[in-house]
Amino acid sequence: xxxxxxxxxxxxxxxxxxxxxxxxxxxxxxxxxxxxxxxxxxxxxxxxxxxxxxxxxxxxxxxxxxxxxxxxxxxxxxxxxxxxxxxxxxxxxxxxxxxxxxxxxxxxxxxxxxxxxxxxxxxxxxxxxxxxxxxxxxxxxxxxxxxxxxxxxxxxxxxxxxxxxxxxxxxxxxxxxxxxxxxxxxxxxxxxxxxxxxxxxxxxxxxxxxxxxxxxxxxxxxxxxxxxxxxxxxxxxx
Amino acid sequence: xxxxxxxxxxxxxxxxxxxxxxxxxxxxxxxxxxxxxxxxxxxxxxxxxxxxxxxxxxxxxxxxxxxxxxxxxxxxxxxxxxxxxxxxxxxxxxxxxxxxxxxxxxxxxxxxxxxxxxxxxxxxxxxxxxxxxxxxxxxxxxxxxxxxxxxxxxxxxxxxxxxxxxxxxxxxxxxxxxxxxxxxxxxxxxxxxxxxxxxxxxxxxxxxxxxxxxxxxxxxxxxxxxxxxxxxxxxxxxxxxxxxxxxxxxxxx
Amino acid sequence: xxxxxxxxxxxxxxxxxxxxxxxxxxxxxxxxxxxxxxxxxxxxxxxxxxxxxxxxxxxxxxxxxxxxx
Numbered sequence: 009x010x011x012x013x014x015x016x017x018x019x020x021x022x023x024x025x026x027x028x029x030x031x032x033x034x035x036x037x038x039x040x041x042x043x044x045x046x047x048x049x050x051x052x053x054x055x056x057x058x059x060x061x062x063x064x065x066x067x068x069x070x071x072x073x074x075x076x077x078x079x080x081x082x083x084x085x086x087x088x089x090x091x092x093x094x095x096x097x098x099x100x101x102x103x104x105x106x107x108x109x110x111x112x113x114x115x116x117x118x119x120x121x122x123x124x125x126x127x128x129x130x131x132x133x134x135x136x137x138x139x140x141x142x143x144x145x146x147x148x149x150x151x152x153x154x155x156x157x158x159x160x161x162x163x164x165x166x167x168x169x170x171x172x173x174x175x176x177x178x179x180x181x182x183x184x185x186x187x188x189x190x191x192x193x194x195x196x197x198x199x200x201x202x203x204x205x206x207x208x209x210x211x212x213x214x215x216x217x218x219x220x221x222x223x224x225x226x227x228x229x230x231x232x233x234x235x236x237x238x239x240x241x242x243x244x245x246x
Numbered sequence: 247x248x249x250x251x252x253x254x255x256x257x258x259x260x261x262x263x264x265x266x267x268x269x270x271x272x273x274x275x276x277x278x279x280x281x282x283x284x285x286x287x288x289x290x291x292x293x294x295x296x297x298x299x300x301x302x303x304x305x306x307x308x309x310x311x312x313x314x315x316x317x318x319x320x321x322x323x324x325x326x327x328x329x330x331x332x333x334x335x336x337x338x339x340x341x342x343x344x345x346x347x348x349x350x351x352x353x354x355x356x357x358x359x360x361x362x363x364x365x366x367x368x369x370x371x372x373x374x375x376x377x378x379x380x381x382x383x384x385x386x387x388x389x390x391x392x393x394x395x396x397x398x399x400x401x402x403x404x405x406x407x408x409x410x411x412x413x414x415x416x417x418x419x420x421x422x423x424x425x426x427x428x429x430x431x432x433x434x435x436x437x438x439x440x441x442x443x444x445x446x447x448x449x450x451x452x453x454x455x456x457x458x459x460x461x462x463x464x465x466x467x468x469x470x471x472x473x474x475x476x477x478x479x480x481x482x483x484x485x486x487x488x489x490x491x492x493x494x495x496x497x498x499x
Numbered sequence: 500x501x502x503x504x505x506x507x508x509x510x511x512x513x514x515x516x517x518x519x520x521x522x523x524x525x526x527x528x529x530x531x532x533x534x535x536x537x538x539x540x541x542x543x544x545x546x547x548x549x550x551x552x553x554x555x556x557x558x559x560x561x562x563x564x565x566x567x568x
Contacts, residue, residue: 171412171416172413175409175412175413176396176399176409178400179396179400180399182399185395185396185399188388188391188392188395189392189395189413191388192385192388192389192392192424193416193417193420195381195385195427195428196420196424196426196427199428199430199431200427200430203430217430224423235412238333238412239409242408242409242412245405292503302506302509303506303507303508303509303513304506304507304512304513306506306513307513307516307517310516310517310520311516314520349527350527353523353524353526353527356523357519357520357524360516361516361519364512364513364516364519365512367512466524469528470527473528473531474531476531476535477531477534480539481534481538484541484542484545485545489542490546492539493539493542493543
């Protein structure tokens, strides 16, 4: 009798962090199952990077001068197609509505999604960055600065892009629309990231732009999930 | 009964059929004052004002370039304000106004860029330079295109307006960031030695046509937004009785 | 008069600039009228379709009219 009464206690809803962690695990698990898909942005980045010597000529000094900028733009472009469909699948199969109805804060769940996206899609690009730098004759001592710039810039772009991906989740598929919306916002990120690499290449101090990127990243980590949640609510309502 | 902190006429104006009629009545006043003031300003700028001793007569582009530049930013400010109201209070009229500010703002931005380019070529020898103002203005044009593109990509007009409003607000946060970063980028690369707005102080007989043109473009902006908002309201309110009444009226006219 | 149009030799810059200004703003003023006409036409068609539907269903089902719109 007592046991029956005790079993009527309410189910405990998972805390916010638990839910976020679970969502992140789901993201990574799904990405792992489709790990071949993660190769496509990497292959794209390699091919585009390889095009530049054909376009500009193989002279090492010229390539070295443009390498930092070319790499950053290539990574940005490689992020676009997967960014575009970040929330689309969830919207189509209804799990987005589940997220909206969940008792945990939507912003935190969105942050978990974005973290999963960055880890599964963009991190391979950063891993491949040294190879790309080699193709473009980037001086080796500049490579750590490039990697630091990428590690700061890509999450920032992922956070910005996630807000836009949420806004376009309900529209017809169009990578161009997302690019059109994202590129103006990406201009400062590209300026600071490429500026850091360029400064390092000229032997100038390069910590200032990296610190600005870090500051922007911290700000975006707080604000972008909130904007993303608002955008998701707009996208789902009919 | 809930007490409103807003005057009664604000509520009255928020109703689409009322606003439609109000905008329709105000529109010709704004339009004609724009034309009159613009004509006087252009006469003052093109005919009355003397040649600049440095730039000759090419400086006269200033009378359209600078007002359009001011309006390109003003339009974005209006769009962002309306966007905020639309997102927070979900007022249909605010959604419509926010969306209709975008094409007007984009038009002003485009004219700013083209007239600036035509001014730059004879004066500074180049059609384009990546200095802070031009680059920021170009990015502003892309922001407008993004808002317009997103608004057109979603079928439901109200949802589309809210999504594009969010984008407009994200954009306005980024606008000063873009400007600052381009300033920094220019100093880093020591590229542009061009100083577009140099030491010259503008003389009085050039200033008054400029200010008059600024006023005229402001009035045009309001006229155009009212003009477009009427059509935007029709698009959103198509099923309502007052819109159907218009169909009957236009059939009889 | 000729001097006015010559603009001190800068005519090919000044006048196209003014032309762009007027053309773009004129287009901005006129374009909504096309959209308005299109919207009113669509609305007219919609009303006509609803009236047709109402007329068709009226003889067979007197009081039960489908709520369209």
